Amino acid sequence: MTTIAVLGAGKIGEALLSGLLRGGRGADELVFTEKHPDRAAALTKEYGVEGLDVAEAARRADVLVVAVKPQDIEPLLDELAPVIKPGTLVVSLCAGLPTSLYERRLPEGTPVVRVMPNTPMLVGEAMSAISAGRYAGADHLNLVEELLTTVGKVARVPESQQDAVTALSGSGPAYFFYLVEAMIDAGILLGIPRDLSTQLIIQSAVGAAQMLNRNDTHPVILREAVTSPAGTTIMAIRELEKHGVRAALLAAIEAARDRSVELGQAHEDH
Ligand SMILES: NC(=O)C1=CN([C@@H]2O[C@H](COP(=O)(O)OP(=O)(O)OC[C@H]3O[C@@H](n4cnc5c(N)ncnc54)[C@H](O)[C@@H]3O)[C@@H](O)[C@H]2O)C=CC1
Numbered sequence: 124m125t126t127i128a129v130l131g132a133g134k135i136g137e138a139l140l141s142g143l144l145r146g147g148r149g150a151d152e153l154v155f156t157e158k159h160p161d162r163a164a165a166l167t168k169e170y171g172v173e174g175l176d177v178a179e180a181a182r183r184a185d186v187l188v189v190a191v192k193p194q195d196i197e198p199l200l201d202e203l204a205p206v207i208k209p210g211t212l213v214v215s216l217c218a219g220l221p222t223s224l225y226e227r228r229l230p231e232g233t234p235v236v237r238v239m240p241n242t243p244m245l246v247g248e249a250m251s252a253i254s255a256g257r258y259a260g261a262d263h264l265n266l267v268e269e270l271l272t273t274v275g276k277v278a279r280v281p282e283s284q285q286d287a288v289t290a291l292s293g294s295g296p297a298y299f300f301y302l303v304e305a306m307i308d309a310g311i312l313l314g315i316p317r318d319l320s321t322q323l324i325i326q327s328a329v330g331a332a333q334m335l336n337r338n339d340t341h342p343v344i345l346r347e348a349v350t351s352p353a354g355t356t357i358m359a360i361r362e363l364e365k366h367g368v369r370a371a372l373l374a375a376i377e378a379a380r381d382r383s384v385e386l387g388q389a390h391e392d393h
C-alpha cells in the first residue's frame with residue numbers, strides 16, 4: 124500500500140484527496156496536513172481522511188504532495204527537512220517552484236516531481252503536466268502519472284516548460300470562467316433573465332468543449348462552421364478583433380507565465 128500525504132489541504136489539496144478517493148483509493152491510504160484546524164476537522168468529517176502534523180505525515184507517507192501556496196513554502200520546508208524519510212517521493216503542485224528548490228532544502232537525493240494540475244480535478248477532468256527533478260526516475264514519474272490519471276489527463280513536459288504550462292492549463296480554467304461570466308452579463312444587457320442567460324451560455328460551453336474534445340477537428344474549422352456569410356457571428360467576431368481580444372489573451376497568458384517565473388525566483392536565495 125502506498126500512503127499519500129497531502130501537505131496543505133486547500134482548494135487543490137482537497138480536489139486531489141476527493142479525486143483519489145473517487146478513483147478508488149481507500150481513506151486509510153491518504154492523510155493530510157492543514158494549518159487551519161477548523162478546515163482540517165471539516166475535511167476529516169467529509170472524507171474520513173486523517174489530518175496529521177507534518178512530522179507524523181512524513182513518518183507515515185511514501186509520497187508527500189506539497190499543495191501550499193508558493194509564498195508559504197519556506198516554513199513548510201523548514202518543518203519537513205528534519206523529518207522526511209530518505210527516499211520519500213516529493214510531488215510539488217506549487218506554481219513556479221522549481222524541483223531544485225526542494226532538492227536544495229531537503230536531504231541529498233530526495234526525488235522530486237513537479238506537477239501543474241488544475242481545478243477541474245474536482246470533476247475528474249484535470250489537466251496535469253509532470254516533470255522529473257534530477258533524482259526522480261522513471262518509476263517516480265510512472266507513479267505520479269498513475270495517481271493523476273485517476274483525476275484527469277496527464278502530459279509529461281520538460282521542467283523548462285512548466286511556467287508556460289502553468290499560464291496555459293494551470294490558470295486556464297479561470298479564463299474560461301471569466302469568459303462565461305462576461306457572456307452571461309451580455310445576456311443581461313440584451314434583456315434575458317439571468318437564469319436563462321446562464322443556462323444558454325453554460326450549455327453552449329459544455330457543447331463546445333465536447334466538440335473540441337473529439338480531437339478530430341481544429342477549433343478554426345469549428346468556429347468557421349458557426350460563422351455564416353453576412354450572418355450574426357461574423358458581426359460579433361469583428362467586434363472581438365476590433366477590441367483586441369486575441370492580443371489580450373496572448374498578453375494575459377504571457378503575464379501569467381512571467382508571474383510563475385517570478386514566484387520561483389523569490390526563493391532563489393534560500
Ligand atoms: N487553485 C488552483 O487553480 C491551482 C493551484 N495550484 C497550486 O496549488 C497550491 C495550492 O493552491 P490552492 O489550493 O489554490 O491554495 P489554498 O490557499 O486554497 O490552499 C493552501 C492550503 O495550505 C494550507 N497551509 C499553508 N501552509 C501550511 C503548512 N505549513 N502546513 C499545512 N498546511 C498549510 C493553508 O491553510 C491552505 O488551506 C499553490 O501552490 C498553487 O500554485 C496549482 C494549480 C492550480
Ligand SMILES: O=C(O)[C@@H]1CCC=N1
Nearest residue numbers: 218289292293294295
Ligand atoms: O493563480 C495561481 O497562482 C494558481 C496557479 C495556477 C492556477 N492557480
